[in-house]
Structure formats: structure tokens, C-alpha cells
Amino acid sequence: MIILTLKEQPVVPLESEVLSPDVTLSLSNAAIRALPVYLGKTQRRVEDFFTVEGEASDEIEIRGDAKQVKWIGRGMSRGRVKVVGNAGMHTGAYMKGGSIEVTGNVSDWLGGEMSDGFIRVGGNAGGQIGAAYRGSRGGMRNGTIIIGGTAGLEVGMRMKRGTIVIGGLVRDFAGLEMKGGTIVLLSGAELRTGAWMNRGTIVSLVPIPLLPSFMYAATYNPSFLRLYAKHLRTLGITIPDDPHDGGYQRYTGDTSIPGRGEILVWKPHAS
């Protein structure tokens, strides 16, 4: 394992896309220390900001408050990155495989346009999780993102496949222009959830304010959610799937597109 310990907080965001298992896999300690990072427009070396222990590994552990460190694990296809502390913007962007764990909070664009892999954040996350970058047609294409805390705006914007689970409250426009995939809101969301969504599924375990362009269809227990429930249980997340406990109210939309997405809102039986 390679351990990178932050020496001091960068004064401006540090562009660090070299902090990826694909890059460090075959590099010596000296070569890792010499990898280029960008502080603003200035090229610097990894060792200017981190002490580096270990070499030639696809397991990286970053210690310290790395909230200004951007692009950690960018495009990684294998291995494991663990951030003990916070992580900056674009963590796991364009990720193709492997896993990232952040024990603290993470900033915007987590897993932006990722195509596979697994990301878990213990704390809160910013906006645009798994989203498409501005001007891009599609967000995340596969993979799983799990946030223990809250999340910001436009979670899963234009995502096409994959699963995002948010433990805490999510801000506006979750699932904006969603094209596929599944977003699970364990504690609900604020306004305009699913706006302009074309396809895909948003599951909320608590009642959420719905746009008037979503139409109620039925209350039932979708078979596919049982697959997700079983899968998520292996990740320590429980979503209800027993018909004896309740059902999901299905709302289809966004009919202003008109879209064929769905919002499923859990409704427990009256006890």
C-alpha cells in the first residue's frame, strides 16, 4: 500500500489526477514523489504536498484534510483508494473500476461520468454526484455511489445507469434530466426531484415534494427493487421490500418532457 500524508493544506485547489492506482501501480517511491500535480497553473511535485510511504501498489491511502485535492482516482480502473479525511472536487470522476472510500466529506462532482466502480463516502457530499459534465450528454454509466450523509444539488444529473444511494437529505434537482439508473434517497430530497427526467428510477423512503408533472400510477412492490434490496443489504443498506410492511407509490414522469421515468415513494402500512 502507498500512504500519502498531506503536509499542509494547499491554498488553492490542487489538481491531482495522478493519485490513481493505475498510475502508482508500477512506480517506485521516488517516481511517485516526482509525479506532477498542479497548484493553479504551477506544476509541482507530489512530494511538495505529501509525504509518501510505499511504492508500486494499486492501493493508495491518503491521510489528512484533502478537501482542496481534486481529481483523486480520476479514471482509475482498478485497485483501491482510501481517503482518511475529506476529499476535493471530482473525486472518482471518469472512474472505470476499483473502489474509493472517503471517511469524511467530499466536494462536488463525485464520480462524475464514471463508467464503473464503487465509491463510498462516510460523510456529506456536494452536488452533481455521478452527473454529466456541462455540455456532456450523459452522466455515470455504471457503478455504485453510496453517501452516508447529505448531498447537494443535481445528484445524478443525466446519469444513464448505475446506482446512487444517499443516506441524508438531498438538495434540489436530484435526478435532473435523468436518463436511466437508480437513485435511492433514504431521507428524501428537497425540491424538483426528477425534473425533466426521461427514464430511470428515483426511490424515496420518505415522502418528498413532487412536481405536478409527475402522475400517480399505483402502489405496489416492484420485483426489481427486491434485487436492489438484496444487493444493498450486502453494502449495509436496508430498503424495505416486504409487501407486509408497505408498498411503493409509483409516480411517472416527468410528463413535461414527456419522460418515462419513475419516482417510487415508500408508504408503510398504517401500524
Place this chain on the structure above:
Amino acid sequence: MPPDEDSDPAMTGTSEAGVNMERRGVRIVDTFAEAFDMRAARVLITANTLGWARTGAQTMTGFATSVIGCKVEAGIEAELAPENTPDGRPGISVLLFGFDADGLSHRLLDRIGQTILTCPTTACFDGLPGAAERVNVGGQLRHFGDKFQSSKSLNGHRYWRIPVMDGEFLIEEKFGVQKAIGGGNFLILGMDQDRALAAAEAAVEAMRKVHGVILPFPGGMVRAGSKVGAKNYKKLSASTNDAYCPTLRGRSGVKSELPDNVNSVLEIVVDGLDREAIENSMRVGIEAACRPGIVEITAGNYGGKLGKHHFRLHALMATA
């Protein structure tokens, strides 16, 4: 003479030709079952209750006794506990056998479409996820949804959600197809119908506990064993196995294979995902069938010319 019911249960000879082998007084003929290459698929059917999963499975595997007459051989492999199914509901595992993957894909489409799609609360999953060869079933059946269907992808598997009147029918897009063996068999030669049937029932009960096999005929057994072609109707591809029909003993043109005290014969046919599964099932089946009133256990073959898989009864039972 009927066998001595108190005879030594141990084998009285070896598998060398001409040497007898017995189990509890039942003679095991030194012959072999001849079986064939096939292709198999495994379908996992789940439902809100085991009863509805079984209803779907039984309907799906109906009229699927012989690939010659039914285009597919199918049967229930096992009951599945909720923790062993993809969606955490009780389920039934079904195996289907066909000559090739293309034909099997058509049979899967027909049968799932007519019997599982229509069966309340059911869902349908691939039971051979490791098979390299995949056939598109859910991806074809989705058209029943008339463009109201939708799909979900999870862990590398794609599923189709087809709206139906009780909610949604969920089916996996692709099903694995693997090499398999069809036509393992043995014949139970009994002194009378009741005891032949009881022995066959005991064999079926034991064989159904073996993983990876099905017994495609009614109740797991077949009374209408067949021979290739026909002596008197030249256009028939198969006709009654006259050599093992007790009522034809002594009839002109019939070379009976039945000992004098045999008055009823039942055959067990077994298809399996691999040779080991068939061997295990035949072994426990023959062992269970060796009971009072049974004279002989033998097997059906075509002289070894048609099928490349030969299951020698003596070799099987020597390791029992």
C-alpha cells in the same frame, strides 16, 4: 425364479463381463446406458410464495418429456430457499435441455412467455451466470410490453420489467447455455406392476435430491420405453420397446429381453448438466430401486453407436 429377498446386499461379482452383480438380491446387468450431447439452460423462478413458484415451474416443464416429440426436455431441479434466489423470494430451479443453443432459446422464449409471464407474482432469472454462451430471452420477451417496458442493470446483469395486470413481470435479459448430457437411463424390471412402480418411486425420490439433474418424464419415470424406428410402420422414428414389453413375451417377431418372472418394467431417464451429476443420480436411483419384487436393473443403449456418453452400470455401482 424370483430373487431371494434375504440375499447378501453386497456385490457378488465384479464388473467383468459375464460376472454377476447384485444389490439386495436384484441383478445388475453388465450393460450401459447410452447418452447424448445436449445443451442446457437453468431458469430460476421466484414468486411471492413457493406454491406459486412451483405452479409456474410445473406449467413450464409440462409436455417436455422428450426432445424428439416436445422439442425440449425439462424438469424441476430443486426448490430454492429465499436466501438462495436473486430477489430473496422462494423459488424453483428448472433445467431445460435441447439439441442446440438456438433451439433452446426458442423454447425458453415460448415457455417462459406462456407459462411464467402469465403466472401471478413470478419473476424469472438465469441460473447459469457462469456459462459463456448466452441466449437472449428477456430481451425478446420485452416486446410483450409494447414499449411500456423498461430495463434495469445491476451487477452486470440486465433485467426487463414488463408491465402486467398484477404489477410487473421481471425477467433477466440473457440466459446461460452450457454443454450437458441427455438420456442417462436405467430400467427397473419387476415381478408385478405395483412393485415395479414402488421401486421406481423410490428411485425417483432419491434421484431428485441430486443437484444438476432432471427426470423429464411423468413422475420422473416412463412406462413407454422406445426403440429407434419401427418394425411395421417405416415412417415412425420411434416405437414401443417390444423387447421389454411383458405382454409381448413369446410373440412372433419379438425377441424378449425379460426374465420369466418379470411382468412390469419402468424406465428412469435422467438428463444432467455434467457426467458426474448423472452418475450420482443413477447410482442413488439404482440403489433405491433394488428392493423386494425387483428382479433386474438394466439400461437402454444403441450398441454404443449413437451416443458418446456411456454409463456402465457395474462401474457405477462398484463405487456405491
